[in-house]
Amino acid sequence: MAPAMKVLKPGDTIGILGGGQLGRMLALAAARLGLKCQVFSPDPDSPAFDVVQNATCAEYADVEALELFANDCDVITYEFENVPAATALILDARRPVLPAQSILKTTQDRLVEKDFVTSLGIGTAGYASVSSVGELRDAVEKLGLPAVIKTRRFGYDGKGQAMIRPGDDLDQVWDDLGTKEAILEAFVPFEREVSVIAARGTDGSVECFDVTENEHRDHILKFSYAPARIPDALAAKAREIAEKIGTALGYVGTFAVELFVVPGKDGASLVVNEIAPRVHNSGHWTLDGASVSQFEQHIRAIAGWPLGKPVRLGQVTMTNLIGDDILDYPKWLTVPGATVHLYGKGSPRPGRKMGHVVEVKPEV
C-alpha cells in the first residue's frame, strides 16, 4: 500500500537509491530546480555523495538505514533498475517510490519484458525462454544461428550474454552462462542502433527527446548522435513505440527504449531491444544539447511537476570517456563548443564510465 503521490514544492527532498554518475546527475538536475536530494548508497566513494548535503552510506539490505532514509524524503527514486525487491518494499511502505516497483518486475527480466513488448504489438527480435541445455537446443533450432544467449536478469553492458555461432558447443555455452533462467534471442541484422529517451508525467503526458543514434565499443556505449540519421517517419515511429510502452507501463519518470533499425525491402523497420526504466547513457547529450535534460525530466515527473518541452539546440555528439579515456580531459577542455562532464570517480578501471563530452553544433 504505497503512500499517495504528492506534488513537491521547492525545498522538498528527493531520495535517490544509488550513488553513481546517474544519481549524481539526477541530484544536480534537482538542485537546479530548487529541490534537495538525499543519496543512499553502500559505496563510501559514491560520486553522488559529493553533490548533496545528506547522504546515507549503508547496504541495501539495512532495514533501519532504509527507514531513516525514507523518513527524510518526500519521494524516492533510483538510478539503477536492479533495486532488490525487499529494498523497494521497505521504502514503498513509507514513501512514494517512482518509477513503481511493479515496473521493475517487468524490466528486470528480459523474458517478461519481451513478452510485454510483444503484447503491445511492437516488434522484438525472435526469442525463446531457455532453462536447460535441452531447451537451448530447441530454441536454436527454432531461431537459427547466430543468436544471443542472455541471462534473464542482472545483465548490463554486455555482461551475462554470449553470441552463439554455428558450430559452437551448446553444452559449453550453457555451462559458461551459469544460470537456469535464460533467453535466446535471434540475431538481428541491424543497420544501426537508436534509442528514444522519453519521460512520462503523473498526468500521463509523454515527452520524447529526438531519437538518438548510438555506437558501442566492446558492448559499452561510446558515441551518441542526436538526431539519429534515420528518416523522419521512422523517427516518429520510434517515438510512438516509446510512448506506447511508457503508457502501458503506467510509468512516471524518464526511461529509455533501445531499438534496432533493420533494413528491409519496403524500407527500414524497428525492433525493440531493451527498455531501461531510468535515465540512460544515450540521453546524456540532453544535458547540453536540449533546453531540458533527461535528468530534469525525471525529477519533474517524480515531483509531480509538468514535463518540459525540450528543444534541441543543434546537431549533438556525445562521447563517453571510458577507463583511461579520462586522461584526455585536458584536451577536451580546449575543444571549442565541447562541454566536459567528469563524474568525480577515483580510479579509471577499464570499462568504467568516467565522464562524457557533449558537442553541440548550432544548426545553420
Added chain:
Amino acid sequence: MAPAMKVLKPGDTIGILGGGQLGRMLALAAARLGLKCQVFSPDPDSPAFDVVQNATCAEYADVEALELFANDCDVITYEFENVPAATALILDARRPVLPAQSILKTTQDRLVEKDFVTSLGIGTAGYASVSSVGELRDAVEKLGLPAVIKTRRFGYDGKGQAMIRPGDDLDQVWDDLGTKEAILEAFVPFEREVSVIAARGTDGSVECFDVTENEHRDHILKFSYAPARIPDALAAKAREIAEKIGTALGYVGTFAVELFVVPGKDGASLVVNEIAPRVHNSGHWTLDGASVSQFEQHIRAIAGWPLGKPVRLGQVTMTNLIGDDILDYPKWLTVPGATVHLYGKGSPRPGRKMGHVVEVKPEV
C-alpha cells in the same frame, strides 16, 4: 605571502566563501567537472549548502573556522566582492585565494575603481570624490545635475546611492547618505546598458562571452539579452575594454564589466559603469545559452585549467525571478525551450533573487 597557485586535478576541493545562489551555481559547475566544493557561510540556510557534502557555517571573523576551512581546500574563491580584508588575509596565508585580494581593494571602492579604469584610457562617467557637503557642492558645480551620489563602498542593487536633481537640498542628501566617503557621478544619458562577462586564466588568456544587454527594474536586473542589440564594432570594443581591464588587474577567474552605451553624433560610445570581480547575474544566460557557462569558466580559471571557448547556442533571454515572481515557477516550467533555475531559498522577500529562467531560440 600567498601559497603558489597549483593546477587542480579532478577530485580536488574548491573552497567558496559565501553561500548564496552564485556560490551554489559555482559549486554545481565544479561538480560537473569532477571537482568538489566546500562552502563557507554564516547563514545556516545558505542555498549553496544543499549541493556540497562539506559546509562550514561560521562567521567570517571566526579565525579557527577559517583555518579549518582553508586546510580542507586546494584553492579558495568567493561569490561576493565585499570579503572582509581580515578574512581574506587569514585564508591567503594558507591557500591560494582567487581572484587576488589586491583586486578587491580596487573594486571594493568606487573611487579607486574609477581612477583605475580612467588610468587605462577607458571612459567612465565624470566623477568626483566627495567627503563633505562642501565637496558635494563643488562636485555638483563641476559635474552638473542630475548626478548620482554613491557611497564608495558596499553598495549593490541600487543601495547606498541617490539621484540628485536640480533643486534638491544638498545638505539633506548628504545627511541621508550617512557616510564620509562618497563619489559623485555625472548622470550618463545612456541608450542602453550592456555588460561583458569575461574570464581570464592563469596563463593570461581572456575569453569573453557575447556582449549582454541588460534591463533593470527598481535598480535590480530583470532581463538580459544575448547578444546585445548593438553594432558588431561596438561589441568588439566592449570586449576589448573587458580584456584590457582583466589583464591590467592580473585577474584570474570570471568577472563582469558593466557599460553604458551612450549615443553620439559620430555613433554610440561606451563608458564603464562598474567592474564586478565575480560571476555576475547578467551572465546567468550562459548556463543554458552557451557551451560553457560563466560559472564553469571561473572554476576552470581558478583550477588552473584552460578556459573554454564558449559557443553561444542561439538568441538568449534571461529573466530574473525576483521576490514573488517565484510563485510563477509552475507557469515557467511549461514554456517550451525555457530552462528554469530555482535557488532553493525559503521566503520570497521583495527584491530577493529567487531564481531565473533562460530561453534560447536556436538561430535559423
